[in-house]
Amino acid sequence: MMPTLNIVLLLLISEDVIGLPCLTNESKEDFDKSRKALTVVQSDIVKVVNTLESNHQHTITALESALKNTVTIMENNVKKTTDVLKNNLGTFKTTLNSMGQKIKKLDNDFKETKWIKYDGHCYYYSPDASDWFTAERKCREIGGYLAKIDNDEEKNNMYSNANLKSYHYWIGLTDLKEGDFRWTYDQSKAKIKYWYPRYGSKGTGSNCVAAAYHDNKLKPLDANCASTNYRYICESNFYSIDVLKYMNSRQKIAWIEKGREGRVHDKLQDNF
Numbered sequence: 001m002m003p004t005l006n007i008v009l010l011l012l013i014s015e016d017v018i019g020l021p022c023l024t025n026e027s028k029e030d031f032d033k034s035r036k037a038l039t040v041v042q043s044d045i046v047k048v049v050n051t052l053e054s055n056h057q058h059t060i061t062a063l064e065s066a067l068k069n070t071v072t073i074m075e076n077n078v079k080k081t082t083d084v085l086k087n088n089l090g091t092f093k094t095t096l097n098s099m100g101q102k103i104k105k106l107d108n109d110f111k112e113t114k115w116i117k118y119d120g121h122c123y124y125y126s127p128d129a130s131d132w133f134t135a136e137r138k139c140r141e142i143g144g145y146l147a148k149i150d151n152d153e154e155k156n157n158m159y160s161n162a163n164l165k166s167y168h169y170w171i172g173l174t175d176l177k178e179g180d181f182r183w184t185y186d187q188s189k190a191k192i193k194y195w196y197p198r199y200g201s202k203g204t205g206s207n208c209v210a211a212a213y214h215d216n217k218l219k220p221l222d223a224n225c226a227s228t229n230y231r232y233i234c235e236s237n238f239y240s241i242d243v244l245k246y247m248n249s250r251q252k253i254a255w256i257e258k259g260r261e262g263r264v265h266d267k268l269q270d271n272f
Ligand SMILES: [Ca+2]
Pocket: 121, 147, 148, 149, 150, 154, 235
């Protein structure tokens, strides 16, 4: 393109020159200078165009290369993210399976634990012995709490089911503040009238209460919490989920409240 421009310019100039009747030496020198200058300009323009074309190509190549790099980086990132998600999904699945197995085990443990139903609550009479704190933890682990005796009927039911003639059983009653006997379940104060003979409120060394046999009755016995000779009685407020299936929400709330709180303020509590 630029050589063509050069030729056109030269022709234009040549035409002007040819059109002149004659040239003085001075004019001819000017003409030669102009022609040389034009040649230089033409050469420069060609260089500039070549440079521009070269730079343009270089820029496009650089952009293409950058674009390719970016795409590669993005692809790698997507792959990494996908791998991380896949791994996390695997971990999530493993966790879910593990949780499912634990729930199943808990469910089986609960079913295998011989809970005895009575008056809307259930009771577990342990075959093993432990200190009071371990007993309290074990009751919680199986979904209950160390038993709270709310009234004489409940006490008599425990008397019927526990092997009291052979064993003492921890119950959820302590006097960690000396002489102030409170139920672990709700921290309510227990007023005990009939202690096991000579074992009522035995002092600061004996702060946990066990159920013991005396005179055909269950009687409380103040003992050393660290003693590992006693079994334990756990209590739970819910003995059948099936019962709840047939209740509307208002009935359910009333039933649950009765189970939880219904017997707490029972007047017979004072007779323990
Ligand atoms: Ca109770």
